[in-house]
Amino acid sequence: MSTNSVKALFQPFRSDKLTLDNRIVMAPMTRGFSPGGVPGEDVAAYYKRRAENGVGLIVTEGTLINHPAAGASTKWPHFFGTNALEGWSGVVKAVHEAGGKILPQLWHIGLTRKPGTGTNPEAPSVGPSGLNLAGEQVGDPLTEAEIADLIAAYAQAAADAKRLGFDGIELHGAHGYLIDQFFWGVTNVRTDRYGGDLVKRTRFATEVVEACRRAVGSEFPIIMRFSQWKDGAYDAKLAExxxxxxxxLQPLVDAGVDVFHCSTRRFWEPAFADGEDLNLAGWTKKLTGKPTITVGSVGLDLEFTRLFKEKKGAEAVSIDGLLERLDRGEFDLVAIGRALLNDPAWAKKIKEGRQDELRPFTPEATQTLY
Known part of the structure; x- marks a missing residue:
């Protein structure tokens, strides 16, 4: 592993609204250790361990906005209500005491939620056109009044994040969840101002970003996570x-997105079959000029979809290829998922050249807050 490349990973990051000690981001990973939606001391300690071991920025697992059908589990953390917000206040305090930075990922899963699940099982699941990821009609289209309520819920969560002392927010606009259901032509066939061509289908997301920006002011970082692929539709593409x-991307930039978190399953794959080697984060940075986060099976030899489908573990592998891309400026930040979930000291071991001490990942690791 090149010393210069490792050095690049641990260079400070500075943009107009976000300053980090290094380029390592803890990727958001759903854990389900918050009974009743309330993160406790164990969750705070889980995130603190990553900060203590040198992670530059922590993005929390998806946290549910204040909408009755936002999530499908009673153990997914809420980002509303006195008890849940007090729990998150404790998380922020623990991470900051360890010298880290942290932001919540604000989440609504839309029509991927199975009926009868979550904190409010009686509430119907919602999506832009009532279509699931297979394009099947499973509900009614959202009304414009319902859309306005959803936008307000995102904005309230953003305001609470700032009030609690978080270092920014991330909006989950990927993987076929609610915001992404508006983006995608399979799930959004609306004929009003929230539907239409690819650009018009960004309307919901841009209004969410604009509402969040009004709620937090001009200096608070807003990250947008997006993806081409959807859960169960891994070959899907928003942009060909x-x-x-x-x-x-341009409407999202204009609305106020500061950083794009470009979700791919394998970071090394080119985004387009056009002869260029740039991945999705590379193209996004090139096209927008905004900082980008790359992600996708970093540090492991098996992608997450195969790992869980085949119930296999994953061994630690060299990150030389990733570091070469970072060193040449293809993207700015690197999100680490399963490797960090299983090994809180991953960043410290990489920095100190202790790659032989990296832990392999097993599916059982998801059952514990290491």
């Missing part, structure tokens, strides 16, 4: 070309 990607 760099030109389409540019047209998709």
């Amino acid at each position: 070309s760099p030109d389409e990607l540019s047209r998709f």
Whole structure:
């Protein structure tokens, strides 16, 4: 592993609204250790361990906005209500005491929620057109009044994040969840102002970003996570070309997104079959000029979808290829998922050249807050 490349991973990051000690981000990973939606001391300690071991920025697991059908589990953390917000206040305090920075990922899963699940099982699941990821009609389209309520819920969560002392927010607009259901033509066939072509389908997300920006002011970082792929539709694409990607991203930039978190399953894969080697984060940075976060099976030899489908573990592997891309400026930050879930000291071991001490990942690791 190149010393210069490792050094690049531990260079400070500075943008107009976000300053970090290094380029390592803890990727958001659903854990389900918050009974009743309330994160406790064990959750605070879980995130604190990553901060103590040198992670530059922690993005929490998805946290549910204040909407009755936002989530599908009573153990997913809420980002509303006195008890849950007090719990998150404790998380922020623990991470900051360890010298880290942290932001919540604000989440609504839309029509991927199975009926009868979550904190409010009686509430119907919602989506832009009432279509699930297979394009099947399973509910009614959201009304414009219901859309306004959802936007307000995101904005309230953003305001609470700032009040609690978080260092920014991330909006989950990927993987076929609610915001992404508005983005995707399979799940959004609306004919009003929230539907239409690729650019028009960004309307809901841009209004969410604008509402959050009004709630937090001009200096609070807003990150948008997006993906081409959807849960169970791994070949799906929002944009078939760099030109389409540019047209998709520009309204989000104009609305106030500061950083794009570009979710892929394998970070090393080119985003488009156009002869260029840039991944999704690389193209997004090139097209927008905004900082980007890359992610996707970093440090492990098996992607997450195969790991859980085949119930296999994953061994630690060299990150030289990743570091070369970072060193040449293809992207700015690197999100680490399962490798950090299983090994709180991953960043410290990489920095100190102790790669032989990295832990392999097993599916059983998801059952514990290491």
